Amino acid sequence: MMDTFIANLSENWLTILIIFLLICMSAFFSGSETALTATSRARMHSLESAGDDRAGIVNSLIERRDRLIGALLIGNNLVNILASSLTTSLFLALLGDSGVAIATLLMTVLLVIFSEVMPKSWAISAPERFALVVAPLVRPFVAVVGPLSSVVNWIVRKLLGMFGVSISGEASMLSAHEELRGTVALLHREGAVVKADRDRLGGVLDLGELEVSDVMIHRTAMRAVNADDPPETVIRNILESPYTRMPVWRGTTDNIIGVVHAKDLIRALAEPEVEPRDVDIGKVAQKPWFVPDTTNLKDQLNAFLRRKSHFAVVVDEYGEVQGVVTLEDILEEIVGDISDEHDLEMQGVRQDSDGSIVVDGGVPIRDLNRALDWQLPDEEATTIAGLVIHESKSIPEERQAFTFYGKRFIVLRREKNRITKLRIRPIEQAEVSPPPVA
Structure with missing residues (x-):
């Protein structure tokens, strides 16, 4: 009987060859789908820029990812169904009704191993290389089957729309x-x-998500000079300041009349027969540039570069001065001011021997997150003191403690309505040695 079965198989060698070719085509479609969807667009763009024509084909295919996947799925299902049908027909002729079960089991094993797992594992191990090889073969197939794929995708969207599910064919779920x-x-x-x-x-x-108010030097910490002070006093304050630019006000700090640059002042003092008492600070100062506190940092950076300026006065919607912002403030958002990623060298931050962190209330949350690799939210508050006030819904007293976001915050010092110093402990440390709560 076995000899008869083998003889019958040999007589149907053409059908067996076609089934083998269909399984190979199924493996090709499965591997191509995995490689082309997993490949790095940035890598393909780089290769295309270097003159690789195959990378250009890959880029053109993945620009219409829905059309590509639909065409490959149609091809994959078509060859799988055809291979299964031929195998079932062959085994029915050879073994009768029992051939259906045997054909189903055999094709399941063959398709899972050789048409799904093996090609997809190969493709995912080297998606760029695999994609470059198969792209020239996939492109003509997508060109032919693509219109049918588009029709299928349209039908799918309409059906899902009936259930309130909306799918955009172009939009990515994640922004760039x-x-x-x-x-x-x-x-x-x-x-x-x-x-x-x-x-x-x-x-x-x-930069595009932050506003000028998030990085500016607040008016409470802003250093400025009074134009009505004696010239000697003004000059001494400017030259003793660590800053090269200082705003000049008259009458009230909200009335900024100019910004004086230390170099301009030195240049004025270097003029022949000019004494400090003869210097008119109002004439030395440059015209101030006022910017809204809601300007995002990306726009402000571009404005600094466009105007070739380094300094701006920040005002709110009522025109009242809120602080000052410099080009350096924005650049520090990019490069940071931590010289070593393991050392705390931030101004206003000190690490005690017990592992807790003592922080000035005015330290920005973003700077603390960057220094310590924390994830404290900065959507509702800019400074660490502002975060404690926001979470506690009050202005805490000294020695009050709060626990949120996996940290224990203890108010060490308060001046009037301002929290000026806090201690922060990870929650594990706080459980070991809980601080006193007022």
Whole structure:
């Protein structure tokens, strides 16, 4: 009987060859789908720019990802169904009714191993290389089957729409910034990108989301000179200041009449027969530039570069001065001011021997997150003191403590209505040695 079965198989060698070719085509479609959907668009763009024509084909295919996937799925299902039908027909002729079960079991094993798992595993291990090889073969197939794929996609959207599910054929679920940020975060977790580089790139991506008010020097910490003070006093204050530019006010600090540059002042003092008492600070100062506090940092950076300026006075919607912002303030959002990613060298931040962090209330939340790799939210507050006030819904007293976001915040010092110093402990430390609560 076995001899008869083998003889019958040999007589149907053409059918067996066709089934084998169909399984190979199924593997091709499965591997192509995996490779072309997993390949890096940035890598393909780089290769295309270097003159690789195959990378250009890959880019043209993945520009219409829905059309590509639909065409490959149609091809894959077509050859799978045809291979299964031929196999079932063959085994029915050879074994009768029992051939259906045997054909089903055999094709399941063959398709799972050789048409799904093996080609997809191969493709995912080297998606760019695999995609470059198959792209020239996939393109003509997509050109032929693509219209049918578009019709199928349209039908699917209409059916899903009946159930209230809306699918856009073009829109990506993630923005380019989110995709880039997620990629960098993943590479950092895997050790391919160091923390400093991750923070710099994150700073660039955040520029469009942050406002000038988030990075400005607040009016309470702003250093300015009074134009009505004696010239000697004004000159001494400017030259003793660590800043090269200082706003000049008259009458009230909200009345900024100019911004004086230390170099301009030195140049004026260097004029022949000019004494400090003869210097008119109002004439030395440059015209002030006022910007709204709601301007995002990306626009403000472009404005600084366009005007070739480094300094602006920040005002609110009522025209009242809120602080000052410099080009350096924005650049620090990108490069940071931490010289070593393991050392706390931030101004206003000190790490005690018990592992707790003593922080000035005015330290920006973003700077603290960057220095310590924390994830404290900065949507509702800019400074660490503002975060405590926002979460506590009050202005805490000294020695009051609060727990949120996995940290224990203890108010160490308060001046009038301002929190000027806090101690922050990770929640594990706080459980070991809880602080006193007023």
